[in-house]
Amino acid sequence: MKITFLILLLGLSAAGQLAQAQASHDIAEARNLYAQANRPPQEITLRANLKAQGSGFFGDGSMQPGALRTFDGRYRPVPGLRYHAGLRLLEAQDSINTDSTHLWPVGSLRGFDLGEPGDAKPPRRFRPRLVKEGSAGQRREFVEVLTAVDAGPLLLAWLYTSGADAVAGRLSMAPLLLVGAGNDPGEPLRSLEPSRSSVQRLFGNRADAINAYAMTKQLVYDSPADVARMIDYFNRLAVVK
Known part of the structure; x- marks a missing residue:
């Protein structure tokens, strides 16, 4: 030891x-x-x-x-x-x-x-x-x-x-x-590419959780500002894991 x-x-x-x-x-x-x-x-x-x-x-x-x-x-x-x-x-x-x-x-x-x-x-x-x-x-x-x-x-x-x-x-x-x-x-x-498929691939097994967050906040996948908010949420989840 x-x-x-x-x-x-x-x-x-x-x-x-x-x-x-x-x-x-x-x-x-x-x-x-x-x-x-x-x-x-x-x-x-x-x-x-x-x-x-x-x-x-x-x-x-x-x-x-x-x-x-x-x-x-x-x-x-x-x-x-x-x-x-x-x-x-x-x-x-x-x-x-x-x-x-x-x-x-x-x-x-x-x-x-x-x-x-x-x-x-x-x-x-x-x-x-x-x-x-x-x-x-x-x-x-x-x-x-x-x-x-x-x-x-x-x-x-x-x-x-x-x-x-x-x-x-x-x-x-x-x-x-x-x-x-x-x-x-x-x-x-x-x-x-700011699209749903490209962005969701970033989140791995948390993709469903990030998508639920995006729907709640009315975020869209073709808006870089909205994608940044999704990534911010993902980063918070990833740090807390």
């Missing part, structure tokens, strides 16, 4: 050390990406590309209040930021000198929020995730999270760079709906 307990402790210790090592690696990589994006020659190229874009921004391209979520766990409100989805690049105003901006490519942040807590509409949450479209390889993108939590058993999100020409800064005509494991960043999100 004592030997088993000791092995369990050693296993937990090793897992903790691996997690700590991964976190340190993520922070170092994020700082390196940020540093490269904000010094020549890469900074000059990125800012020239941003200046040349008349479209491809999320929204109208104007600065909006928001917050950065860095890999060291900090939540950093900023007076203004804007996201160019075509270039996969976030530009954020300096908190002290608003005439100055900083560039944040995918991988340099744990995410960002557009909007402020307490507003009539909740902030829109963007997080970096691996995505896979069709037979194409995996890539890391900022996706807009639609589910209530970022790291639940299932995560539903919009991808705004589906079919995008990143060099030209152009976007596809419509975003792509993605789904996947929210608690496994190494598992890529994949496209989801």
